Each structure stands twice: as C-alpha cells, then as structure tokens.
C-alpha cells in the first residue's frame with residue numbers, strides 16, 4: 001500500500017517530502033515521485049526506491065513551497081517510470097498521488113477515451129485526474145468542486161492529494177478506506193498516510209475520516225464531507241516521538257524491534273496487571289464487563305501475523321475464559337456470509353489498524369449487530385475508530401515489514417483478555433490468577449534471556465541459509481507459533497516454509513522429509529512434550545534435520561535433535577511469547593546471510609490497505 005505525503009507552507013517543500021517518503025517507504029517501494037508547485041507544476045518520478053529518486057533529481061534546482069510525494073506498492077500497472085506517481089492530467093495543469101484502488105477505473109477510462117483523453121500509464125490513478133480535468137473542462141468549476149464531483153463517481157478506496165498550477169495556494173486531500181493524517185502547523189500544513197513524516201514538524205494532527213475532503217491553503221484548512229457539508233475536525237496531540245522512528249544503533253528495524261520486545265511487553269502490561277492481587281484491569285473494556293460475562297461466542301478476525309496471534313488467543317480464551325472462540329481469515333470471513341448475532345463479540349486484531357480485509361470483516365460484523373472490539377498498535381488508526389471498544393498494544397511504531405514486537409504484544413493483550421474474562425466470570429481462582437500474573441510479569445526478563453542465544457542461532461542459521469524448504473512443527477498453542485516462524489522465514493528470506501500441528505505430519509507432509517529438509521520443532525517441557533518427542537523420532541527416522549526449541553536444561557531432546565535452542569521455563573500459557581523469539585532471530589539471520597532486504601522484503605508492504 002502506497003505512502004503519500006504533502007506539504008503547503010513557506011518552507012522549501014522538497015526536503016520535507018523526500019524525508020517523509022523515507023519514513024513511509026515501509027508502505028511500498030516499487031517507485032517514488034514528487035511534484036512541486038512553484039511558478040509552474042514540476043513532476044519528478046522513478047521506478048525503484050526513494051534513494052533512486054533522490055539521485056535522479058540531485059542536479060535539478062527543486063523549487064516550490066507546496067508539493068506532494070509518493071512511494072508505491074504496485075496494484076494496477078507493473079512497477080515502471082510511467083506507472084509511477086504523481087500522475088498528471090492531459091493538459092498537465094493538474095497532478096495527483098493516490099493510495100488505494102479505483103475499482104471502476106476501466107469504465108471511467110473508456111468514457112474519457114471517447115472524449116479524446118489519452119493515457120500514459122496503466123494505472124487506475126491517472127484516470128481520476130483526467131476525470132477531474134474533464135469535469136473542469138465541461139463545467140468551468142474550480143479545483144475543489146471538480147474534485148468533489150469526481151469523487152462522487154468513484155468506486156473503491158483512496159487517499160489522494162491533488163494540486164493545480166492554476167491555483168498555487170491550494171492542496172486538495174481526500175480519503176475513503178485508506179488512511180490520511182493532516183499535520184497542523186503555523187502557516188503550513190503537512191499531509192501523510194500516517195504520522196511518522198509529520199511528528200518532527202508538529203504534534204497537532206487531524207485524522208481525516210472516510211468520505212471527507214480537506215481544502216488546504218497556507219493559512220486555512222476547511223474540511224467538508226463528500227456531499228458538501230462542512231465538518232469540525234478534532235485535533236489530536238501525537239504521543240509518537242522522533243527517536244522511536246530511528247534504528248537506535250541497530251542495522252535493521254527488524255532487529256531493533258526484536259530486541260525491543262522486553263520493553264514493548266512491559267509497556268503493554270503497564271497499569272493492566274496487579275499480580276499480588278491477582279487482578280487484570282483493561283480500562284478500554286470496562287464498560288463491556290457485563291457483556292463479556294454473558295458472551296456466547298467470540299470471533300477473531302485478522303490477517304497474516306495478526307491471525308496467528310488470534311490462534312494463540314483461541315487457546316487462552318477457551319482455556320481460562322471458557323468462551324468458545326473461532327479465528328477467521330478476515331478476507332474469507334467478509335465474503336462468506338457468516339452467521340453472526342448481537343450475542344457475538346467480534347475482535348479484530350491489526351498492527352496497523354488499516355488492513356482493508358480486517359476493516360471490512362469488522363464492518364460486516366457491526367452491520368449484523370455484533371459487539372466489535374479492536375486490538376491495535378496505531379493510535380488514531382481506522383480500526384480503533386470504528387470499534388465499540390478495544391485495547392492498544394503499545395508496542396511503539398513497528399517499521400520492519402515483518403511483524404515481530406507487534407505479534408508478541410498482540411499475544412500479550414489476548415492473554416490479558418483471557419484472564420480478564422476469567423476474572424469477570426470466576427472461571428479461574430484468585431490464587432491461580434495470582435500465580436499466572438506473577439509468571440506473566442516475569443516474561444520480559446525471560447525474553448531478555450532468550451535473546452542471549454542470538455549468536456548460537458546465527459551459527460545454526462549459517463548451516464541452513466541455502467535450504468530450499470523448511471517445516472515448522474508444534475502442538476497446542478505452539479502450533480500458531482510454528483505458523484508464525486514459517487511466515488517470518490518466508491516473508492524475509494523467500495525460502496518456502498510451512499507450519500503444521502506436529503501430529504498432522506503423519507497425514508501427508510511427512511512425505512516431504514529427507515536429509516535436505518530442515519524441521520524446526522517447538523519441543524518445550526509442556527503438556528505435549530512426550531508426543532512431540534515421538535514426532536521428532538518420526539522425522540529423524542526419515543533422516544530429516546531437526547532444530548528444536550527446548551526448555552533450558554532439557555537433555556532428552558538434545559540426544560535426538562541436530563541443533564537445540566534453549567528458552568527459559570515458563571507456564572504453558574506464556575510459551576508462545578518465549579518460543580517466538582528464536583524463530584524471529586533464525587529468520588532474520590538466514591535472510592541476512594542470503595543478502596535479502598529484511599526491513600523491506602520484495603513484493604510486501606507494512607499495511608495492506610487494498611483488497
């Protein structure tokens with residue numbers, strides 16, 4: 001999903017735009033471009049990374065105190081110079097950047113071609129700026145009204161910024177489905193897909209709502225709905241700090257975020273657990289305590305890593321809260337016509353809070369009368385703004401595309417929700433709650449210990465960096481951890497990897513095992529330990545290479561496995577929080593040794609704001 005940034009004020013726009021694009025590059029890195037409005041409108045764009053664009057314009061005088069910038073994740077039209085944004089109208093007087101998908105672009109394009117419009121790219125976005133141009137030609141309306149009318153004809157998702165060389169003190173921004181933040185300065189305004197490009201200039205931001213248009217000049221901001229009703233925006237103060245967006249001495253954001261997990265989990269639990277009293281407090285859900293007591297069913301909707309966190313939540317909420325839980329891929333749930341009633345609670349899990357499929361699944365549940373909660377990591381994102389209640393993960397900004405600290409923070413929140421429901425329903429005794437919360441409170445320290453095995457894991461990674469396939473196996477709540485380990489390896493090293501319930505092997509996948517197949521087992525001393533040992537023996541009998549995550553001091557598995565990675569002992573409930581750490585590090589080191597870009601893996605983007 002693309003990153004968009006805009007500026008209008010009295011400073012040189014280019015340095016602000018290019019810095020903003022670097023901050024947003026985790027949203028897409030297929031091409032980059034800027035447009036600057038000075039005497040006239042100048043557009044510079046190039047396929048590839050933002051650094052490529054900087055190189056492309058390095059000898060050009062870049063003037064203008066208004067402008068826009070875009071970094072792309074390609075949907076319509078392959079990554080290329082001509083499909084890069086910004087796109088211009090036929091008369092070259094208008095230019096646009098866009099994050100989202102115009103679903104009816106082909107129909108609109110056909111009509112415009114009949115009117116003589118010619119297109120330079122394969123994108124849906126270029127059609128929108130030609131539509132605005134056409135409305136201006138036919139109606140002689142100014143930019144803001146022409147854009148509003150054009151948007152009433154568009155089907156799909158968008159966050160756009162439009163400029164005209166004929167109205168130099170004007171930026172038009174609008175959103176529907178895709179995120180947009182406006183930074184309020186003195187005599188200047190900043191626009192971006194999220195707050196990361198804005199925080200160094202102002203802490204005052206407005207989160208534009210769906211179907212809103214912002215009409216921005218240097219000394220004025222007017223927000224209207226698409227049907228022309230003036231809106232009164234709410235100005236939020238950002239909690240985000242600039243240093244949170246830096247690598248802090250690490251080579252990669254991913255490694256920084258892996259090592260931030262002791263802190264992020266402490267922040268996630270702060271003010272929410274009271275181990276001595278055996279009490280959990282979730283202020284964001286307090287109003288729904290009575291509802292939670294009598295809830296019939298919980299449905300968790302999510303995508304990718306967040307879906308894996310949901311699977312861990314299923315084990316914990318059923319174990320401690322004694323409420324039936326179903327975990328759904330949001331993209332399937334939204335089109336399956338699921339049976340939902342007002343007696344149901346639907347929980348959406350999303351790091352970014354902008355994932356289109358998860359938002360649509362949530363809106364479907366809302367329409368069918370369910371109570372909807374959110375678990376999210378970005379304050380002010382779309383999902384927290386449409387839910388009835390929720391819990392922030394407080395993991396801090398996650399820049400690496402491969403989710404790490406957000407996953408363990410999501411699992412921590414789900415653990416808190418499970419114990420909160422148990423507390424409300426009395427399904428777990430006070431003394432058990434004290435024991436569990438005391439152990440949970442130690443998890444950040446135990447993660448510090450697990451991180452100490454980084455060098456050993458690096459050595460193991462070197463042995464398997466050329467593997468073509470990997471299998472990850474676990475039982476119980478370690479099964480979703482196996483899935484997460486496989487996903488981390490797939491998305492940053494491009495090695496094909498699969499996660500499976502260990503017992504499932506016999507029903508097919510064991511056919512894949514030979515001396516070439518590395519198999520990672522989560523084999524810690526918990527309820528299914530003996531069963532996992534038999535599964536390891538089945539794999540060793542077929543000469544598979546076994547890497548086992550074991551409990552410190554384990555001797556049994558050590559005798560069978562080719563490599564072992566120790567993690568500290570903890571209650572089975574908290575195993576996913578510890579066992580994930582070595583799998584994150586293994587994926588990181590293998591990807592690095594294969595020369596992959598671990599922070600910006602190919603074909604991926606941090607938040608998927610289109611279907």
Ligand code: AGP
Pocket residue numbers: 303304305306349350351352353354355358401402403404491605606607608
């Ligand atoms: C995970 O590493 C990936 N970045 C991806 O699977 C991600 O978890 C998924 O796109 C969901 O994103 P969300 O949590 O922001 O909704």
